[in-house]
Amino acid sequence: VVEVSDPIIADCPLAKRFAYPVPEITKDAVKANIEARILSFGMCTPNREVLDTRVFVGFGASELLSFGIHAGILDAAVIACDGAGTVIATTPALVQGIGGRMSGLVKTSPYHQVIDRIEKNGGFVLDHKSARMDQAAGMVLAYEKGLKKI
Structure with a gap:
């Protein structure tokens, strides 16, 4: 810190x-x-864990988005992740692993280990080079990847 x-x-x-x-x-x-x-x-480090299935807050954003994907209401969620920036998460475990223990994020730097971990688990990262956060561009990328319910 x-x-x-x-x-x-x-x-x-x-x-x-x-x-x-x-x-x-x-x-x-x-x-x-x-x-x-x-x-x-591993928050804000190359060792950042990105998968989790635990419920941290019953009414939390990641819990609601995870449930939406699990129930088929959503295909994916566009979220922010330390070490990766804008992420299109396509599985409940990825949404919960990234968002379940994060209170907020304004800016981050790319860690290729984190980006690789996300992509190996079905996610897409908007900007490998700068890890920028741009939710609108994330929506466009998700749509280009064939995802409709975002």
Whole structure:
């Protein structure tokens, strides 16, 4: 962890339920949580795990998207992944593995190991070179790949 800015909020009920809980949002607590994520599943490293089937939050975005793919309501979801940028995820395990433990992502750098892992598991990565995040371009790529319910 290179830098943690001063928190804007002091409390988050969901953060209290994280695998590594954040009972009070302080710089030290946020840093410890991110370090735990790095150790636990390789967040923001070349070792980033991308598959998971566990439910982390019953009402979370990744859980809803995973269910949509599982039920055939969706063909894929366009999501963001640290180490890969915009990803078209075509399996519930890929959606959940990428999004289930990520709170938010603004920018990332490409890790080819992560990109390869995603693509070996049925996903598509928009931009191998820069790992840019562009959900609209991800929708176009998904459509070009023959996916319709996105």
